Amino acid sequence: MRRGITFIALFLAVLGFVPVFAHAVDTEAQTESMVLLVCDENNGQARLEELIRACGKSVNSVSETDYGQEMLSDYSYLVTTLASAYRDAVKADIPTVCVGENAGPVDGVETLRLENASIDLELDGHSQAAFVQSGLFAKDTPGLTDTYGQVRTIDGRVFPFAVIGKNAAYVPWYQADGLSAVMLGGFLNAFFSGSAAPGRMYVLIDEVYAFSDLDMLTRVADRFYDSGIPFIVRVMPLYDNLDYPAFQRFTQALLYVQSKGGSVALHDPFVRAYESEREPLAVRKARAETAFAEAGVKLLDMSLPPLAIRIDDIQGIKSASLNFGTLPVDTMISYTLFETDTDLDEAVKALNGAWLTLSSYKAKFSEEDTIFTEKKIDADYIFRKAEETSFKRFFTGANQILVILVSVCVGVFALLLIIGHRLYRKKFYKK
């Protein structure tokens, strides 16, 4: 019964948001719209990028010092930690989200500083305690267009987490982890989309590569499938040796994953400095995608990935009801491939125990099921982990001694040959 009430409450809350953000909606341009992020790297630029991408928006970042007013014309939105950028955006009439106290003051928003305050963050039945050493919070005043989420102090005062002022949205305080980050993501999502639709939650097995433990991967697929947990396997791209049995075994495992309800996506490549001199990345990536496609693996687009969070973060967020439900922005609970069955068991237990509403990533693209048919692959090329060697110290020590000893012997023989050569000539070829 309590789950039913929560569902209705969530539904109403979502409905309540729709008209509020209607002004920001531009459905024609939504897919094309780009966000400009003006933020320094040491000011949480990477995390803000992740949050914006999780909202389905492409983002370009620029540091506060590199920012120039002329940049604004190329973008549909601005997210900034710099006050001057906000002022420019107002002039250019670009929807703006100011993040952090340095981005303000924002017109029409009154703020109050809290110091050494214990607070509760609250949003749609989810809450989490936090501590603020020093932070600026917006007051809920009549001049605001709308508010989002709540910050409740222990003395009962309530502040909105995010507000929409006269000409911009403002999130004066946030933390990079936990519910705070989720709330910022949810706010951005609502701001960009014009609606406060709940986000979807996925489970991700990240950074799987051809020489990962593929047996474990198939066991994960079986366990998740049996437990009704849809999941994504994000694989590291491979550019070479795509005809090797190792790659064939890899694709076989991925086909099996797909047949067990798993989705497969390609991880962004890690680009190393020297690689820029080699074949263009786009060419290599296309080759990898073609090889996976030819093997029957359906790679799903994840160029704008959901917000990656850990199960610990989820467990740190209180839910008003037993059903945790989902969060206001697309999230993915991220794991690396489990090393042991115990780790897998624990993960399944944690996911099931959290009463999450998990979605299938592939449902965004197609509902088509994959049927797996095993293909025989040359056993000669089975990858085997290097075994622990025995007598390591003995052989290392003996090797060093023998190398010296044998080198000395070789030297002695060489000396004998030099001396012997003179003797030889004197004995056998003297005139």
Place this chain on the structure above:
Amino acid sequence: MNVTDVLMLAALVCIWFLLLVNVGLIVGGYLYYVESTRYLPPKLKDYPMVSIMVPAHNEGVVITQTVLSLLNFDYPQDRYEIIVINDNSSDNSAELLETIRRKNPDRKLQVINTDSKVGGKGKSNALNIGFQMCSGAYIVIYDADNTPEKNALKLLVSEIVANPHLGAVIGKFRTRNKDATLLTRFINIETLAFQWMAQAGRWKIMKLCTIPGTNFIIRRSILEGMGGWDINAIAEDTEISFRIYRMGYYIKFLPQAVTWEQEPQTLKVWFRQRTRWVKGNIYVLIKNMGLIFDRRAGQVRFDIWYFMSTYFMLLTALVISDCVLLLNICGWAHTTLQGFSNLLWILAIVLFILGTFVTVTTEKGEMNVTNVAVIALMYFTYSKLWMVVAIYGLFQYIKDKLLQQEVKWYKTERFE
């Protein structure tokens, strides 16, 4: 750590230990070579009577040249006799020997023609027959394919006469047909390496030598004391060496006394000859194995240990390591031993090639690049063939013992 690891570890320890022992012997042998270039043999005041014995079984192809070279020794003709034991030959050896005898009526040349009743039972038996006819205080043995150098006899005699502690003196043998085939090139290097490493090295370091079966002199009193040759021993030379040392005498290597002999030119002949050696040496080893724990045996214990290491330890170690390597490649076994670095193994091969080359540079015409290449080739071919022979010989020995078969003395086939 599994069984393969234990076996492999033991094999590696054996291989490396013996490799280093042989390095010591090579250095010892080379020092002896340097000494020998300055060595002046003692002068003979009197020429003692010497009996030269040549056991021959179907040696028609080579016997004439051998006997003529024996008649040509730089030694008073009346102070040495030649006894050829024509042992149950079915070829024309008897006629050839008779012709030589007729042409040299004033020389002390005896030919003993045996039939299948008394003869044909191997070299030891033939030598025992000949020994009964010997009148010399010293007995010299030559194989029927030998061409000794003119001064060889005098050198051997002068050495043994000058030193009463010497029970026997052995000369050096060289390969007469070394350029005939690749195999004879291998054998040439093998014989030189054996003599300058095992013989000269052991003599220099341990005062030990093994009689090689030809080109050696031995005191008559010793042979009488030991009751002649052991007719069960097909490696009579090794067997007699142990007995000489047990009697308190030494055997000295005298490289100045040279004989040239014909070596097998085909693999089949080589294989038969070497199988006989292996079987013979195993017989001698087993017969004398008890001495290894006998303090009174003195330095002979090193010899027994050295032969045992070569024929049993090293062989087993090489077979094990090669088998493990093969099984590893096939994926049927695997070892977790870390093993040695490739650098060390490469150095070991370089050591083998250099060490062997050092031993062959003691001889005229052998210090050349071709021999370096031949030695390198030997490492990968001839050395492996020796393993096959050693295993086969061991197998044959066990088979003979189990089936109680009579030991056959395969005569080495000669070439024109």
